[in-house]
Each structure stands twice: as structure tokens, then as C-alpha cells.
Amino acid sequence: MKFSKYLSNAVPAMGILFAIVSLASCDIQENTVEPQDVFTRVYNTDSYDDAFIPISIAQTADSGYLILGGKEVTDTQFLSAYLIKVDSKGDFQWERSPSDNYVNPLDGLMISGSNYQFLCMDKLNLGTYLVQVDDQAGTFSEVGYLAALQYPLAGTKIGDGGFVVQGYNREDEKTVLARLNANGVAIWQEEYDTFEDVEEDIIKHMIRTSRPLPFMTGSVGNSFFFNGFYNYSFSMGFVNAADGTLTGVINGPGVDDAISGATQINGTEFAMARYSFLENQIIPSYNLNVTGTGVTGDLDGLKFDELTQRAKFQIKKVNAAGKSVIIFGTETKTGQILLLAYNQSDQTLLGSHYLGYGHPYQMADFTTTLDEGLIVLASTHITGRFPRLALFKISKMDLETLVGGTNPQ
Amino acid sequence: MIKVRSILIVVLIVCFSSAAMAQFAGKKEGKKPRKESSKFSLFGGGKKNQSKVKSGFKGEAPQWQLGIKGGVNLSDVQTTKNYQVVTPLDLSSNLTNGKTYDKPYSNIGNHIGLTGSVAISPNVSLGFEPGYTTYKFGYETSYQWDQFEDQQSYVNVTNDIDHSISYLDFPLSLKYHLKTGPLKPYIQIGGYYGFRTNADKTISTKVEDGVAGGLDELSSTTQRIGVDELFIRSSAGILGGAGLSLDVGDSPSGMSGGSDLGTVRFVLGVNYRYGLHNVVDVKTRYEDGLLTSGSYDVTDDLELRNIEIYLGCRFTLKYKNF
Numbered sequence: 001m002k003f004s005k006y007l008s009n010a011v012p013a014m015g016i017l018f019a020i021v022s023l024a025s026c027d028i029q030e031n032t033v034e035p036q037d038v039f040t041r042v043y044n045t046d047s048y049d050d051a052f053i054p055i056s057i058a059q060t061a062d063s064g065y066l067i068l069g070g071k072e073v074t075d076t077q078f079l080s081a082y083l084i085k086v087d088s089k090g091d092f093q094w095e096r097s098p099s100d101n102y103v104n105p106l107d108g109l110m111i112s113g114s115n116y117q118f119l120c121m122d123k124l125n126l127g128t129y130l131v132q133v134d135d136q137a138g139t140f141s142e143v144g145y146l147a148a149l150q151y152p153l154a155g156t157k158i159g160d161g162g163f164v165v166q167g168y169n170r171e172d173e174k175t176v177l178a179r180l181n182a183n184g185v186a187i188w189q190e191e192y193d194t195f196e197d198v199e200e201d202i203i204k205h206m207i208r209t210s211r212p213l214p215f216m217t218g219s220v221g222n223s224f225f226f227n228g229f230y231n232y233s234f235s236m237g238f239v240n241a242a243d244g245t246l247t248g249v250i251n252g253p254g255v256d257d258a259i260s261g262a263t264q265i266n267g268t269e270f271a272m273a274r275y276s277f278l279e280n281q282i283i284p285s286y287n288l289n290v291t292g293t294g295v296t297g298d299l300d301g302l303k304f305d306e307l308t309q310r311a312k313f314q315i316k317k318v319n320a321a322g323k324s325v326i327i328f329g330t331e332t333k334t335g336q337i338l339l340l341a342y343n344q345s346d347q348t349l350l351g352s353h354y355l356g357y358g359h360p361y362q363m364a365d366f367t368t369t370l371d372e373g374l375i376v377l378a379s380t381h382i383t384g385r386f387p388r389l390a391l392f393k394i395s396k397m398d399l400e401t402l403v404g405g406t407n408p409q
Numbered sequence: 410m411i412k413v414r415s416i417l418i419v420v421l422i423v424c425f426s427s428a429a430m431a432q433f434a435g436k437k438e439g440k441k442p443r444k445e446s447s448k449f450s451l452f453g454g455g456k457k458n459q460s461k462v463k464s465g466f467k468g469e470a471p472q473w474q475l476g477i478k479g480g481v482n483l484s485d486v487q488t489t490k491n492y493q494v495v496t497p498l499d500l501s502s503n504l505t506n507g508k509t510y511d512k513p514y515s516n517i518g519n520h521i522g523l524t525g526s527v528a529i530s531p532n533v534s535l536g537f538e539p540g541y542t543t544y545k546f547g548y549e550t551s552y553q554w555d556q557f558e559d560q561q562s563y564v565n566v567t568n569d570i571d572h573s574i575s576y577l578d579f580p581l582s583l584k585y586h587l588k589t590g591p592l593k594p595y596i597q598i599g600g601y602y603g604f605r606t607n608a609d610k611t612i613s614t615k616v617e618d619g620v621a622g623g624l625d626e627l628s629s630t631t632q633r634i635g636v637d638e639l640f641i642r643s644s645a646g647i648l649g650g651a652g653l654s655l656d657v658g659d660s661p662s663g664m665s666g667g668s669d670l671g672t673v674r675f676v677l678g679v680n681y682r683y684g685l686h687n688v689v690d691v692k693t694r695y696e697d698g699l700l701t702s703g704s705y706d707v708t709d710d711l712e713l714r715n716i717e718i719y720l721g722c723r724f725t726l727k728y729k730n731f
Contacts, residue, residue: 021602027641033691040701041496048556048563084498092496336698358703382495382705383566383616386554390702 036063036088037373037395042380042388043084043092051387053079053208054364057377058109058116060135063088063370067377068109068118069389071097077207078103081120085135090391098140102129104206106165107365109133110157112182117143119155119165121206128152128165130184144184149176151202153228154215162187164217166226170199175228175237177217177244190244192237194229201229201255211310214260220268223247223290227259234258238290248289252296259296261313261328265344271326273313274299280307282328282340284347306332312363317344320372321400325350327366329376335360337378337392341403350404355392359384372396471656471672472729474526478676478721482518484544486510489687490710492694494701495552508548508709514716516545516571522578524676524721531589531731536582542603544713547571550706555619563619568704571611572636574688574713576603576644591656596649601682603644608636612704634699639708641690646713652678674723684713 043052051072058066064087070079081102084095104121111117116133127147133140151168158164161182169176174191181187204210213234216227219241227236234255238248252258261273265285272283274296281301304311307330314329324344332338337355342348355361359380366376374394382388394402493507522540529535549569556562582599613631655675687710700706 021645024602024604025643025645027690028643028645028686031641031687031691033694035490035492038692038695039492040494040695040707042494042705043498044495044552045498046552046554048554048559086496090496092498095498355698356702357698361702380702383552383564385564 033395036090037371037393038398039090039391039393041086041090041391042382043086043391044382044386044388048386052082052379052389053387054377054379054389055105056107056109056118056365057367057375057391058111059367059369059375060085060116061114062136064093064135065090065375065391066109066116066133066135067389067391068105070103070105072387073100075100076103076123078121078123079105079206079208081105081118081131083133084389085138086391090393094138096138096140098131098133102131104152106152106155108156110163112157112161117157119152119163121150121152122147126150126170128155128167130163130180144180146178146180146184146186149178149186149189151199151206153202153205154217154226156217156219158219158224164219164224164226166215166217166228168199168202168229173197173199175226175230177224177226177237177239179224179241179244188244190239190246192226192230192246195232198229212312213255214258214310214312216259216262218262218264220264220270220288220290225262225288225290227262235296236262238288248291248293250288250294250296250298257296259299260311261315263315263317263326265317265326271315271317271328271342272299272301273311273315273328273330274301275310278309280304280309280311280330282342284326284342304330306334307338308333314363314365316366316368318368318374318399318403320368320396320403321405323350323403325403327374327402329363329366331361331363335362337361337363337376339366339374339376339402343404351402353394353398353402356380356390361390368399369393372399374399374402470528470531470728470731471674471725472528473727474524474528474674474723474725476524476674476721476723477522478524478538478540478719479521480519480717480719482520482542482544483514483716483718484516484518484546485513485714486546486711487684487714488709488711492707492709494705494707495550508550510548511546513714516547518543518545518573518715520578520717520719524723526584526674526723528729528731532586534584534586536580536584536597536599538578538580538582540578540580541575541606542578542715542717543573543575544715545571545573546711552705561619563617565615565617567615568706569613569615570704570706571613573607573609573611574605574640575607576605578603578644580648582648582650586654593654593656594651595654595678596651597678597680598647598649600647601645605637605640605642605644605688608640610634610636610639610700610706612700612706614704634697636697636700638693638696639690640688644684644688644713645686646682646684648680648682650678650680650717652676652719672725672728674725676719676721676723678719680717680719682713682715682717684715687711688713 053070056068069082071082073080085093102120103123106119128149130143149167153166155165163180167176178189179187205213234252236250257276268288274281283301311330326342328340339353341350362379364377373396376392378390380390520542524538527535551567554564580601582597584597586593586595611633657673
């Protein structure tokens with residue numbers, strides 16, 4: 001009798017206690033995140049002399065990441081092409097330097113079927129290689145080599161599986177644009193007058209003794225564009241995709257004022273960035289006139305004082321939280337990476353996100369991931385000294401926060 | 410999830426056990442008239458000239474007690490999953506860039522709080538000891554870069570990272586006294602639940618740069634960072650321990666006249682606390698750039714372990730004839 005009475009008194013108290021502990025300990029049950037959802041990595045060696053420069057990143061079919069970069073070597077001032085593969089959690093899998101001849105790899109790891117391709121320069125003859133990577137086997141194959149396309153500066157894969165590549169003819173002092181087929185064979189190659197010798201600027205850009213220049217190529221409708229040296233200035237030129245005939249240009253007053261980023265949104269509508277001496281501007285929407293003549297000063301955008309001089313930009317169109325968003329990835333004077341998200345439809349700022357602290361971090365590339373997050377490739381100087389690759393994985397939840405949350409239905 | 414259930418089951422077992430033991434004790438020692446069984450007394454004021462009753466004997470004995478307790482914590486952490494920011498590019502390298510944790514139970518924290526006890530029988534009591542508890546643990550990370558050809562070209566960076574996490578703790582335990590008399594050894598088991606109130610990291614960084622011209626430290630910095638968000642609010646676990654209690658003074662009905670304070674019970678004991686879950690907030694592990702990007706520090710998944718050594722005293726609020 002006594003026990004049952006005791007129990008009858010104790011049970012409500014225990015129930016209350018049980019409920020309180022259950023409610024209070026919700027955070028224990030909810031404390032789960034997969035290791036691949038979010039991480040920060042700095043890839044390191046213990047060598048005093050090693051220097052790695054990140055260039056581009058792509059997510060592979062196994063949810064890992066293939067990173068294209070450059071590595072300093074002793075027999076040339078150019079960066080040797082260098083790749084590493086990490087798994088979905090950022091754990092290192094392999095590293096390769098495919099060939100001593102492959103130097104100065106260009107921005108952009110391009111998907112080709114189940115493989116990846118990149119463009120780079122020949123160390124001695126300065127021609128252009130198209131190299132294919134099998135990320136699973138860690139092997140490489142040379143798809144094509146164009147000896148006539150020297151000093152490759154920028155390249156993009158186009159809709160037909162081919163490429164549009166910018167180079168420089170040092171003998172004629174001309175910017176070169178070439179359209180290649182999927183096998184790396186030139187369909188046409190055209191040259192555009194620079195009217196001055198810019199080889200020194202190009203070499204400084206390649207060996208990084210000056211701030212890198214924003215060389216770019218791309219396509220817009222039936223035209224291609226290049227961002228490079230033209231007509232005594234650093235300009236964006238538009239050419240006919242069929243034969244390379246120049247159809248329009250946005251002239252810059254020199255290397256101190258240029259378009260520093262451009263990504264197609266719709267048709268001729270582009271999201272762009274520009275620097276002008278000490279200023280950096282973001283232009284969330286701009287309609288390019290591929291047949292007209294303009295000046296970079298026409299691109300009047302949003303001025304960002306916190307960005308470093310001649311800030312590098314990566315601009316990507318992203319779908320997140322049910323929105324079409326333009327994300328500008330750039331770098332600040334304080335050595336942080338800044339991601340800015342703009343609504344594609346009305347160009348309003350949705351949010352911002354900083355990465356890195358304490359040591360300098362600079363933007364290299366970013367891309368969306370299979371789990372609807374974002375992976376950001378950056379360069380850093382570990383302990384403020386040695387150049388290394390850094391990787392920031394942003395979770396789906398954080399990306400949704402960056403773009404201002406989900407739209408109310 | 411399983412561990413959370415475990416702590417709840419422990420709480421239930423403690424409660425049910427106390428009820429069962431009370432029943433067992435009641436049968437063994439016989440029931441006492443209820444009218445004699447209770448009376449409140451704190452700091453004296455009890456009945457005089459009644460038959461002498463010592464603790465452990467049939468008769469009036471402390472039932473409800475309340476007091477204070479405090480002591481030291483010797484903490485350790487069990488890593489259940491390791492994380493790192495600095496990742497070696499050579500899989501065969503000795504360069505692991507991992508953490509070297511401090512020796513187990515080498516960091517001293519502290520705790521202070523109330524101690525309450527409800528006697529269920531002469532040998533069994535239920536203890537509730539809410540208090541403020543601080544756990545401390547730490548580890549070291551070190552990185553080295555050197556040049557094979559040049560002995561002077563090297564850089565060593567060592568980070569000494571200490572943690573201090575404080576909780577408002579609510580332990581519940583079942584205590585069994587192994588013998589009767591004023592000096593009684595006891596054993597206890599139970600569980601606890603804590604609310605995190607504060608968490609700090611202190612990072613001391615030492616840099617040696619051979620190129621700077623010598624072996625002296627080039628720089629040494631210490632920074633203390635609030636990391637409340639790095640740890641989840643809850644901490645739950647089980648505990649077990651042993652100790653000695655000493656009853657001083659008689660009950661108010663004692664023949665010797667008793668003390669004005671009634672029976673005061675001093676306790677000296679040791680508990681081992683075993684955390685049942687990861688206390689690190691996995692959602693915010695990489696959120697603080699100062700830690701991850703600046704000091705290359707990311708916190709592992711950790712379960713708390715703790716040896717607490719305590720001293721306390723309890724005053725009797727209520728007596729009962731067992």
C-alpha cells in the first residue's frame with residue numbers, strides 16, 4: 001500500500017521532470033550536421049618553398065572536388081599546372097602535376113562528358129594545350145595543342161562543345177581570339193590591334209609580379225566577347241561567332257579602368273563588375289550592345305569601398321531557396337572573401353557573407369554543389385607566409401540565408 | 410538519441426529505486442506512527458528531553474537536509490570525431506596537423522552549489538545538488554615549415570588552446586549509506602542535466618621564425634574568445650561516486666540536548682561524471698572565422714568526462730522516525 005501511494009505521488013513529479021528534461025534536451029537530439037555540409041580547409045605541406053595558387057574548382061560525380069591550380073617550380077617563372085582531388089568532406093585524395101610543359105593554366109575547369117578539361121600554356125613554345133583529366137583515375141590526356149595560339153590568357157567552353165580562347169601575338173603585338181572545336185582544332189583565329197607592346201604586362205600578369213588582369217572570353221547570342229588589350233586600352237571586344245570579325249567594343253582608358261567580371265544572365269543582359277583606378281563597382285544588370293562602341297565609364301554601378309584595389313570577381317547565376325540569384329564573389333581590403341547575393345529579377349541586394357579572418361584570403365572560384373550548398377576556392381598565406389589553397393564549404397542552410405531565405409509561398 | 414534516452418531512463422530508475430527502497434526499508438524496520446514522524450526544524454528549536462536518538466537508530470533522524478557544497482573538477486574530454494582545418498597534402502607524411510590533448514584529468518575546474526537530500530530510509534536518500542560547474546580542457550596544435558638546404562629557414566607555430574565551459578547543473582542521485590552511525594560511508598549513482606551558461610577559448614600562439622635571425626620567439630600572443638555558440642545548451646550524463654558523511658550534533662529530541670543547529674551533516678566525496686553526448690554544436694563549428702581561418706582551429710566532437718571532488722555540509726530541515 002505504501003509503495004503504491006509513494007508511487008502515485010512520485011509519478012506526476014517524474015512526469016514533469018521527464019517532460020522538462022525532454023524539452024530542454026532538444027538541442028542534443030537536433031545536434032547533427034553531415035561533415036560534408038560545411039567545412040573549412042587549408043591544404044598544406046611542411047615545405048618552406050612550396051607555393052600553390054588556386055585557379056578553378058569543379059564538383060565531381062562522386063561529390064568530391066577537383067581543384068585546378070598552379071604550383072611554383074624552380075625551372076620557370078610560370079606556374080606549373082597542378083591539380084588536387086579531395087572528397088566530399090574536403091579530405092585530400094591525390095595531387096598531380098601532369099607535365100613539366102604545362103604552365104599557366106587558365107581560369108575554368110570545363111566538364112567534358114564524365115571528364116574535365118582545362119587550357120594551359122606550353123612552357124617553352126608558349127602555345128596552347130587542351131588537357132583532359134580523369135578525376136577517378138587521376139590521369140591526364142592531351143586533347144589538342146595549338147602552337148600558333150600563343151600566350152593563352154582566357155578560355156571558355158561554348159554551346160557546341162568547342163572553345164573560344166584569347167591569346168597574344170607577341171611578334172605582331174596583337175590580341176588573338178580563336179574558336180576551337182571540341183578536339184581543340186582551330187575553326188578560325190583572328191587578331192585585333194593593341195597598337196602597343198603589352199607583352200611585359202602579360203608576363204607580369206602570368207608570373208604574378210603585378211596584380212592579375214581580368215582577361216575573359218565568352219559568348220553572347222551569335223557573338224563572342226573578349227576582355228583584353230585592344231586599341232591602346234584594356235577593352236571588351238565583341239566579334240562575330242562565325243568568323244571573328246569585330247562588331248563592337250567597350251573601350252577602357254587603360255589597365256587602370258576595366259571590366260573585371262561578366263556573366264550572362266539572359267540574352268544580352270549581363271551581371272558585371274568593373275574597377276576604375278581605386279574604385280570597384282558592381283553592376284547587377286547591364287545590357288551589352290555587341291554592335292556598338294562604348295566606354296567602361298558607361299557601366300555606372302554600385303561602388304564598393306571595402307573591396308581591394310582591382311578586386312577579382314567571380315560572378316555566378318545560382319538558384320537557391322527558390323530564387324534566381326546572382327552571386328558576386330570578391331575580396332576585401334581586410335583580406336576576407338565577400339559573397340554578395342543579388343535578386344536577378346529586380347537587382348536588389350539579398351544578403352552578404354564573409355569568409356576568412358586573420359590571415360589574407362583571396363577569391364579564386366566558387367560553384368554550387370550537389371547538396372545545394374556552395375564551395376568556395378580561395379588562396380591564402382598560411383600563418384601569413386606560405387601560399388596555399390583554401391576551401392570553404394557553405395551549407396544549403398547558409399546559402400539560403402545568404403540569398404535572404406526562402407520565398408513565402 | 411539513444412544516449413538521451415539513457416539519461417532519461419537513469420532518472421526514472423533513480424526515482425523508482427528510491428520508491429522501492431523506501432518500501433523495502435519500511436517493511437524491514439517497521440512503520441512508525443505518522444504523528445511522530447515529522448517536524449520542521451532549522452537551526453535549533455526542537456523538542457528536548459526525549460529519548461536519545463542517534464543517526465541510524467530507530468527513531469527521529471534527519472529526513473530533509475539542505476546545505477552547500479563545492480570542490481574541484483578534474484576534467485577530460487573524449488573525442489568521438491576529429492576535425493581539422495589544416496590538411497596535409499602528403500598522405501604518407503608525418504605532418505598530421507592533429508591535436509595533442511592535455512593529459513586526462515589534468516585540468517582543474519571547480520563547482521559550487523546547493524546540496525539537498527531527502528532520506529527515504531535510514532540508509533537510502535535521494536540527493537539533488539544544483540550548482541555551477543566549470544569544466545576545463547585543452548589541446549595543442551603545432552605546425553612546422555622548413556627548407557632542407559637551409560637550416561635557418563624554418564617556421565614553427567604552436568597554438569596552446571584552452572577551453573572553459575560552465576554549466577548550471579541539476580544532478581539527481583540515489584545514495585546508499587553502507588553502514589549506520591555518525592560516520593557513514595556511502596555510494597551513489599544518478600544522472601545530471603546542465604544548461605551551458607558560458608564558454609571561452611584561450612589561444613596562446615607562439616611563433617618561431619629561423620629567418621628572423623635566431624631561436625628566440627618571434628612573436629607570442631594570447632587571446633581569449635567567447636565561444637558560447639560553439640557548444641550546445643544542454644549537457645547530460647550519468648554519475649557515480651562514493652564518499653563519507655559525518656553527522657554532528659543531535660536531533661532536537663536528542664538526550665544530550667542537541668546543538669542549536671540540530672544535526673549538521675558534513676560530506677566529503679568524489680563523483681565520476683560521464684557525458685552521454687557530444688556537447689559541441691556541430692552547426693556552428695566553422696562559424697567563427699577568427700578560430701577557423703585565423704588560428705586554424707576547429708573543435709572536435711567531444712563528450713565530457715569529469716572527476717569531481719567535493720566537500721559540503723547540510724543542515725536538517727525536517728526529521729522523521731524511520
